[in-house]
Amino acid sequence: MHPEMSKGLALLPKEAPTEELLGAFRYDPELGNVLELMGEPQRRAILWTAALQTFFVHxxxxxxxxxxxxxxxxxxxxETEEDTFGVLAYASHLVIQE
Structure with a gap:
């Protein structure tokens, strides 16, 4: 990973996701405790990560x-993918046997 080549936190939306987008994460008391220790940009990154994971699963x-x-x-x-923030899905090669 080459974080120095990335726009980093600037890739995220400027606002944090709504509570509804956080799904079950919004009920986790430990998440709130951890977020209190972080600066606003880091909180936003964690919350958008939780929101995307929730959407993917839901x-x-x-x-x-x-x-x-x-x-x-x-x-x-x-360097090897794209300068982006999102969900990366990994799949295996499928062999169809007739």
Whole structure:
């Protein structure tokens, strides 16, 4: 990972996601405790990570991806992928036998 090549926190929306987008994360008391220790940009990154993960799971996106194995949420590596923040889904090669 090459964070020095990324726009980093500037890739996130300027506002934090709404509580509704956080799903079950909004009921986790430990999340609130951890967020209090962070600055605003870091809080926003954690909250958008939780919101994207919630959306991915709620919408069952994995069922729409052939060969889905797992997903990660966060910043992509700008050197090898793209300078972006989002969900990266990993899938295996499918071999169809006749």
């Amino acid at each position: 919408e069952q996106i994995e069922k729409r991806i052939p060969g889905f194995r797992f997903a990660t949420v966060g910043f992509a590596d700008p």
